[in-house]
Amino acid sequence: MSSPLTPPPEAPLRTGALADAEIDAVAAARGLAPEDVAIRARADASSRRTVLALYALAIVWLLIGTIFGDLASFKLHWPDLLTQQAWLTFGRVRTAHLHAVNYGWASLALIGTCLWLLPRLVHTELQGARFATFGATLWAIGVAIGAVAVLAGYNDGMEWLEAPRYMAGPFLVVGGGLLGLSMFRTAAARRAEHLYVSVWYILGAFIWFPMLYVVGKWPTLSGVESAAANWFFAHNVLGFWLTAMSVGLAYYFIPKVLGRPIYSYALSVVGFWSLAMFYSLNGMHHLVGGPLPTWMITTSIVASIFMFIPVVATGINLHMTVVGRFGALRYSPTLRFVVLGAVAYTAVSLQGSFTALREVNRITHFTHWTVAHSHVGGYAFVSFLAFGAIYYVVPRLVGHEWPSARLIRWHFGLVLAGITLYIASLTWAGVAQGLALLDPQLPFQVSVERTLPGLYGRSLGGVLLTLGHLVFAYHFWIMVRRPAAWRARPPFHEVQPILYTAEAEAASRPSAREVGAA
Amino acid sequence: MTAPASGDGGDRGGRVDVMARGALVGLGAFAIMAGAITLLVIVPATMLRQVKAPPDLPPYTARQLEGRQVYIANGCIYCHSQQIRDPAFTTDVDRGWGSRATVPEDYVHDRPHLLGTMRTGPDLINVGQRLPDMDWHLIHLYDPRALAEWSIMPAYPYLFARKRPQDVGPGDHVVKIPGPRAPAGVVVVAKPEAIALADYLMSLKRQYPVPDSARAGHRMAMQRADGGAGDGGR
Numbered sequence: 052m053s054s055p056l057t058p059p060p061e062a063p064l065r066t067g068a069l070a071d072a073e074i075d076a077v078a079a080a081r082g083l084a085p086e087d088v089a090i091r092a093r094a095d096a097s098s099r100r101t102v103l104a105l106y107a108l109a110i111v112w113l114l115i116g117t118i119f120g121d122l123a124s125f126k127l128h129w130p131d132l133l134t135q136q137a138w139l140t141f142g143r144v145r146t147a148h149l150h151a152v153n154y155g156w157a158s159l160a161l162i163g164t165c166l167w168l169l170p171r172l173v174h175t176e177l178q179g180a181r182f183a184t185f186g187a188t189l190w191a192i193g194v195a196i197g198a199v200a201v202l203a204g205y206n207d208g209m210e211w212l213e214a215p216r217y218m219a220g221p222f223l224v225v226g227g228g229l230l231g232l233s234m235f236r237t238a239a240a241r242r243a244e245h246l247y248v249s250v251w252y253i254l255g256a257f258i259w260f261p262m263l264y265v266v267g268k269w270p271t272l273s274g275v276e277s278a279a280a281n282w283f284f285a286h287n288v289l290g291f292w293l294t295a296m297s298v299g300l301a302y303y304f305i306p307k308v309l310g311r312p313i314y315s316y317a318l319s320v321v322g323f324w325s326l327a328m329f330y331s332l333n334g335m336h337h338l339v340g341g342p343l344p345t346w347m348i349t350t351s352i353v354a355s356i357f358m359f360i361p362v363v364a365t366g367i368n369l370h371m372t373v374v375g376r377f378g379a380l381r382y383s384p385t386l387r388f389v390v391l392g393a394v395a396y397t398a399v400s401l402q403g404s405f406t407a408l409r410e411v412n413r414i415t416h417f418t419h420w421t422v423a424h425s426h427v428g429g430y431a432f433v434s435f436l437a438f439g440a441i442y443y444v445v446p447r448l449v450g451h452e453w454p455s456a457r458l459i460r461w462h463f464g465l466v467l468a469g470i471t472l473y474i475a476s477l478t479w480a481g482v483a484q485g486l487a488l489l490d491p492q493l494p495f496q497v498s499v500e501r502t503l504p505g506l507y508g509r510s511l512g513g514v515l516l517t518l519g520h521l522v523f524a525y526h527f528w529i530m531v532r533r534p535a536a537w538r539a540r541p542p543f544h545e546v547q548p549i550l551y552t553a554e555a556e557a558a559s560r561p562s563a564r565e566v567g568a569a
Numbered sequence: 570m571t572a573p574a575s576g577d578g579g580d581r582g583g584r585v586d587v588m589a590r591g592a593l594v595g596l597g598a599f600a601i602m603a604g605a606i607t608l609l610v611i612v613p614a615t616m617l618r619q620v621k622a623p624p625d626l627p628p629y630t631a632r633q634l635e636g637r638q639v640y641i642a643n644g645c646i647y648c649h650s651q652q653i654r655d656p657a658f659t660t661d662v663d664r665g666w667g668s669r670a671t672v673p674e675d676y677v678h679d680r681p682h683l684l685g686t687m688r689t690g691p692d693l694i695n696v697g698q699r700l701p702d703m704d705w706h707l708i709h710l711y712d713p714r715a716l717a718e719w720s721i722m723p724a725y726p727y728l729f730a731r732k733r734p735q736d737v738g739p740g741d742h743v744v745k746i747p748g749p750r751a752p753a754g755v756v757v758v759a760k761p762e763a764i765a766l767a768d769y770l771m772s773l774k775r776q777y778p779v780p781d782s783a784r785a786g787h788r789m790a791m792q793r794a795d796g797g798a799g800d801g802g803r
Contacts, residue, residue, distance in 0.1 A: 127689070127721060130713070134724045141723045142644015204642035208681045238591050246589050254591060255598040262602050266610055273680035275673045276614045281682065283609050291602070320588055327598060331605030340654030341684055342671045347613055413658050417650055417688035488688060491663035495691050496719045502689075503721075 090174050097176035098167045099448045101184045101233075103531060105163030106441055108191045110524050112155025115198070117517050119148035124513045128506045138202040146206070146213050147198045153211070153293070154223070155194045157429065159187065160437035161296040162230055165253045167444050168303055169234060172250050173241030179233040186229025193222030209267070209277065211285035216268045224264070231257040248319040252299030255327070259291035275343050279335065286334035289428060290326070297436040298326075298365060298396065304389045304439060305372050309379060314371035322364035329357040336407040339416060355407035362400040369393045384459045388439030391467070395431035399424065414489060419502060419509075420481025423474050430470050430516075438462070438523070445530060446543045458526040462519050469515030472508055480505020622677045625777035629678055629769070636769025639762045640683070643725065650685035651694040651773065665699070666692040668776055675775040690722055697771040706767035707744045707759050715750045728763035731755040 074092055078085040123145035126132055133139045170177045177183070197214025200206070206213045214220070234257050238250065267284025306313050313319060332354035335347045373390055380387050402424055406415055415421065442459065446452050453459060480502045487498035587593050622628070629637065640646070653667035662668065671694055676682055700706065708715055711729050713722040729744065734756050737743060742759040746752065759767075 126723060130721045130723050134726055137643070137727045140643055140725065140727075142647050143642075145647055146644055206641050206644075208641040208646075208683065210646070210686065241591070244589065245586075246591055246594065248588075250591070251588065251594050251598075254595055258595055258598050259602050262599070262606065266606055272614060274617065274620070274676035274678075274682055275684075276610075276617050277680065278676075278682040278684050279613050280610050283606070287605075324597070324601075327601040331602055332609060334609060337686060338684065340659055340670075341652050342673055342675065344613060344616070344673075347609060350609070409658055416654075417686065419689075421686065484688075488664075489660050491660045491665075495664075496717070499689075499719055499721055 091171055093176055094170035094174075095167070095447050097180055098170055101177065101180045101187070102163045102167045102444065103448055104184050105159050105166065105187045106445065106527070107531070108187060109156050109159035109163060109437070110527055112151050112159065112191070112194065113520055114524055116148050116151030116156055117513075117520050119144045119151060121510070121513045121517055123148055124506070124510045128503055128510065137204060143202050143204070146201045149211070150194060150198050150201060150214060152429065152434075153288075154197070154214075155191065157293055157433050157437060159191065160441065161293065161300070161433070162187065162190075164300055164437070164440040164444060165234065165256075165296055166230070167448070168249060168300070169237050169253055172243065172247045172303070173238060174243040175237060175240045177233065178236035178240050179229075182229045183233035186226045186233070189222045189226030190230065191226075193219045193226055196222060207268075209281040209285075211288060212267045212281065216270070220268065224261075227260065227264075231261070247303070248313065248316075248323065249299040249303045251323050252295045252302070255323075256292055256295040256299070259287070259295065263287050263291060275341075278338060278341070279343060279347065282337040283334040286337060287331060290330035290333070293429070293433045294330075294396070295326075297392065297433050298322075300436050300440050301369055301389055301393045301396070304385055304443060305369055305393065308383050308386045308389075308443070309372065309376050311372065311376070314368050318364045318368040322361045322368060325357075325364065326361035329354045329361060333358065333403075333407070336412070339407070339409060339412040352407045352409070355404045358400055358404050362397060362404075366393075366397040370397070384453075384463060385439040385443040387463060388435045388442065392432050392435035392439060395427055395435065399427040399432055402427065414485035415481055416485070417488070418481040418484040419477045419505060420485065423477035423481060426470065426477070427474055431474065435466075438466070441527070445527070449531060449533065449543075451533070451543050453526065454529055455526060458522055462523045462526065465515050465519030465522065469512045469517075469519060471512070472515065473512030476505040476508025476512065480509070617673055620673045620677060621780075623674050623777060623780040626675065626678070626775070629772060632765050633769045633772045635762075636765035636767070637683075639728075639766040640769060645693075646683050646685045648687050648689035648722070649691065649693045650688055651692065652684045653692065653694060653775075661692065667695045669779060671775055672779055674780045693770065693773055694775050695773060697774040698776050701771055703764075703767050703771065704744065706770055707742070707763055708746055710763055710766065711744055711757055711759075712746060712750055715746050715748050725763070728760050728766070730758045730760055732758050 071089075074088045075085050077083075078088045081088075122133070122139070123141055126141045126144070130141075137143070166177060166183055193214070197219035200215050200218050201213050205215045205218065207215055214223075234253065238254060263284050266280055267288075269280060272280050302313065302319065333351050335343060335351035336355050339348055339352070341348070370393065377390075380390055405411055406420070406424065442453065483501040483505070484498045487493050487501050488495075587597075653661045653669065653671045655670045656662040662670075675694070676684075705716070707729075709722075710725045712724050712726070713720040714724070731752060732741070732755060737756050737758065742764060744757045744759050746757055
């Protein structure tokens with residue numbers, strides 16, 4: 052934020068934990084009760100190493116996944132690029148991309164944030180932090196084994212479940228189990244009476260994911276039964292794993308950063324249970340018109356329409372919390388990413404319900420529309436939430452603010468431009484492709500040729516995303532390395548939160564409401 | 570269930586706030602997912618277990634199964650579907666990809682399924698009927714653009730060996746690449762993986778009549794097709 056100062060070498064490095072005297076000082080300066088500040092300081096200190104380790108692993112996987120994603124994108128319009136090696140063929144790098152970003156980047160970044168958030172929300176310390184760190188390491192090894200196996204041609208053959216169950220599976224199961232154990236033990240050790248809405252989603256995610264994984268990897272299924280299990284898993288791994296954690300985080304960060312409570316408690320209850328009820332029945336809409344019993348597909352189409360209930364409930368709740376304070380988006384990178392992510396969640400969910408309609412599906416099924424849709428969800432929603440969370444959490448763990456507002460602006464600008472271009476060009480390509488395929492008079496060639504401009508546009512979007520990720524990774528690197536030049540900077544808790552500057556206050560409506568989330 | 574967002578009460582006026590009880594939230598979450606798994610995975614699996622292989626559908630040979638693994642390992646599924654949808658609302662049949670919608674019986678030997686979700690390339694469930702020529706498949710795998718200039722399918726040269734003409738042995742399956750894209754001075758020889766994959770592709774034929782067991786469902790679909798078109802013609 053400010054220019055680096057000359058370091059007095061004797062100045063100590065800050066850590067996340069505060070001494071008792073500091074807690075009193077911070078509480079007085081911010082007008083908070085010293086107990087509340089102490090609870091947060093203890094919670095943050097307990098999760099510090101674990102969460103930083105998860106974030107570092109997540110960012111490594113983000114970079115790996117980005118490279119494979121770019122390569123897969125280039126190969127679709129330059130099909131003779133790098134064809135001599137089996138491991139570089141489209142079908143393998145595309146799958147390595149999906150695994151790296153889904154199970155590596157998004158999962159680890161969200162788990163890390165949940166491990167930081169849960170102790171804060173239930174007023175306790177993270178239980179079994181070392182087991183959690185070990186679990187995260189096993190998980191990351193499992194993802195690595197899965198990616199290498201897929202590149203080497205070992206593949207279980209079902210989308211989203213390609214990582215071989217007997218190679219990567221044990222690492223993911225034991226690693227995920229240790230992380231879940233730490234999460235549940237923390238919840239059980241709670242001192243807060245109330246469970247904030249984010250806690251429901253976090254605990255739900257850790258109950259749901261193991262159930263889904265067992266169903267998806269069940270080894271005895273074949274034929275269309277395996278298709279049912281496949282899409283039951285592949286759809287719900289988004290809804291009950293990535294979405295559940297991301298919505299839980301949006302419910303925390305939006306009211307937290309804005310300093311106002313969630314709009315409606317009742318809507319958050321409706322949103323949670325109706326998401327569980329309806330999302331869980333959506334999976335077969337990936338097989339509309341396919342050889343499954345019609346009642347299964349119809350069930351999923353109906354449930355997809357009913358998804359309006361949780362989506363509208365959650366959407367109203369999150370967006371009404373922001374209404375009137377949109378100006379604050381200018382001052383908080385966390386809020387920018389999280390609010391845009393929440394908007395993308397509403398958009399992608401409504402798009403999903405719409406796509407499940409037979410009349411729409413006959414055009415969009417089997418086209419790039421679906422790939423664009425998955426990036427509205429996986430990137431504009433989930434990854435934006437993860438970026439916003441990391442920008443909020445890391446300063447509280449390392450004890451100083453992010454070194455450069457400009458790098459954050461570059462990151463935000465590049466990924467926003469990149470994902471917009473990505474989604475726009477690929478959605479357009481999908482519609483063009485779908486309409487061409489629906490006209491039996493047009494040869495197949497036409498559907499390929501009409502798609503090509505969209506594929507080039509997607510690659511350009513991917514390059515912008517890559518640049519954004521490099522900026523982000525570099526910034527994270529210098530943030531945690533803490534060069535000597537920063538030792539003289541004031542520690543994080545003494546920096547005036549940028550939202551509370553006179554300028555930021557003037558940009559937003561004065562609010563009489565009180566601080567909401569934890 | 571009516572505590573305020575910032576409230577902290579587990580019990581409120583004698584009523585239990587379910588959402589403040591972690592165990593109850595967890596149990597509810599578990600129960601809903603267990604119900605969904607029962608409805609969409611366990612019940613169908615039990616029903617579909619009755620499905621028998623149609624008499625006209627032979628099981629895959631060992632080489633075809635090997636080819637199927639090559640198909641999986643190289644991610645063919647990410648661009649090619651293997652299903653013909655209901656002609657009531659798609660043009661899959663009109664496009665010539667099959668004569669009827671595929672039914673669960675058509676997939677009894679498939680483990681796992683390869684139905685696919687993309688048609689960056691054409692559907693393949695009847696490719697063995699459409700293109701019954703081993704050499705066509707091998708040329709196409711070696712260099713798709715040797716046969717179709719507009720194709721964006723990856724080339725798979727690693728499934729082939731390039732040999733000097735004098736090194737070609739009697740057991741080698743030589744692939745003659747036509748046109749200007751033929752490699753100069755070398756002979757292209759298909760590796761066993763390429764031959765297995767081509768063999769698997771040629772085995773993909775689901776054109777026999779719909780088996781009796783699936784006929785009831787199929788007839789319903791056909792009736793819907795006529796009803797949907799209004800005047801009886803698509």
